Amino acid sequence: MALTSLSADIIHRLDRTKLVGISGGRLMRQNAELAKLPQVSEGQTPPNLEKIVALKPDLVIGAAGFHDQILEKLKATGIRTLTTQVTSWQALQDLTRTLATEIQADPAPLLQSYQSMLPTNPVNPGSTLVLVSYQPILAPNKASWAGDLLNQFQINHVAADLQGQSPQRGYITLSPEKVLEANPKILILVDVGDGTVDKLKAAPFWNKLNAVVNNRVYIFDYYGLVNPGSIDAIAKACQQLQQVIAKK
Incomplete structure (x- = not known):
C-alpha cells in the first residue's frame, strides 16, 4: 500500500x-x-x-x-x-x-x-528564480526537489546556495528587496492553487524585474516541480524546463 x-x-x-x-x-x-x-x-x-x-x-x-x-x-x-x-x-x-x-x-x-x-546537452539560460508563495515569499534552494531538478538542467538558480530560517526544509524566505536585488532573467512561478501567482504579479516589485520586462515568466504546477507527485507530473515539469532552456 x-x-x-x-x-x-x-x-x-x-x-x-x-x-x-x-x-x-x-x-x-x-x-x-x-x-x-x-x-x-x-x-x-x-x-x-x-x-x-x-x-x-x-x-x-x-x-x-x-x-x-x-x-x-x-x-x-x-x-x-x-x-x-x-x-x-x-x-x-x-x-x-x-x-x-x-x-x-x-x-x-x-x-x-x-x-x-533530462536534457542531453543543457545550456544555462541565465539567472533564474523560482517563487512558490507570496506571504512569505518562498524560493527553493538546492536542498529541495525543485532546486535539484533545476540543477539537472544546469539552470542557474539564484537561490540555490542561500540558507534561511524557513520552517520548510529546502526553502528560504526572501524579502521584496532581495527579489529586486536578484533581478533574474527568468522567473518561474509555482501555481499552488491559492492565488499566489496573481499576488506575485500584483506585488510592487513585479514590473521592475528583468524577467517580466522581457516576457520570461513561466508558470509551473505545484506537482512536478515542488512536489514530484507522479511520473507524469515530473515529465511535464521536465518538458517545461526544456522549453525554458531552449528559448534564446
Missing part, C-alpha cells in the same frame, strides 16, 4: 498487481486505473488506520514528516513500513530501485524513462 501518489505510481508502473490501496488526491483521480483502488485518505485527512489494516498489506509506504504517526501505529500492529523522502533526482532513482526490490520487479525500464526526461 502506498500513502504517497509518487510511490503508488512507481509501484503501479513496476507491477500493476501489487497495490492493494492508495491515498486519495488530485493525481490519483487523474489516473483511471489507480482511481479504482481502495482509498484510505483524502486530501490533508490522515490515513484511516482501520481501512489500512483491513486491506492486509504486506508493506505500507509513507512520506517522512507526513505519515510518521500512522506508520508507527502500523508497525505496532506488525505491518512492515517504509518511509520515503524524495528531494533529489538521485532519491527518485533510489526509491524506484528500493520499491522494485520489495515487489521483485525490474526497475531498469522505469529508470531509463527517467533518464529520457
Whole structure:
C-alpha cells in the first residue's frame, strides 16, 4: 500500500498487481486505473488506520514528516513500513530501485524513462528564480526537489546556495528587496492553487524585474516541480524546463 501518489505510481508502473490501496488526491483521480483502488485518505485527512489494516498489506509506504504517526501505529500492529523522502533526482532513482526490490520487479525500464526526461546537452539560460508563495515569499534552494531538478538542467538558480530560517526544509524566505536585488532573467512561478501567482504579479516589485520586462515568466504546477507527485507530473515539469532552456 502506498500513502504517497509518487510511490503508488512507481509501484503501479513496476507491477500493476501489487497495490492493494492508495491515498486519495488530485493525481490519483487523474489516473483511471489507480482511481479504482481502495482509498484510505483524502486530501490533508490522515490515513484511516482501520481501512489500512483491513486491506492486509504486506508493506505500507509513507512520506517522512507526513505519515510518521500512522506508520508507527502500523508497525505496532506488525505491518512492515517504509518511509520515503524524495528531494533529489538521485532519491527518485533510489526509491524506484528500493520499491522494485520489495515487489521483485525490474526497475531498469522505469529508470531509463527517467533518464529520457533530462536534457542531453543543457545550456544555462541565465539567472533564474523560482517563487512558490507570496506571504512569505518562498524560493527553493538546492536542498529541495525543485532546486535539484533545476540543477539537472544546469539552470542557474539564484537561490540555490542561500540558507534561511524557513520552517520548510529546502526553502528560504526572501524579502521584496532581495527579489529586486536578484533581478533574474527568468522567473518561474509555482501555481499552488491559492492565488499566489496573481499576488506575485500584483506585488510592487513585479514590473521592475528583468524577467517580466522581457516576457520570461513561466508558470509551473505545484506537482512536478515542488512536489514530484507522479511520473507524469515530473515529465511535464521536465518538458517545461526544456522549453525554458531552449528559448534564446
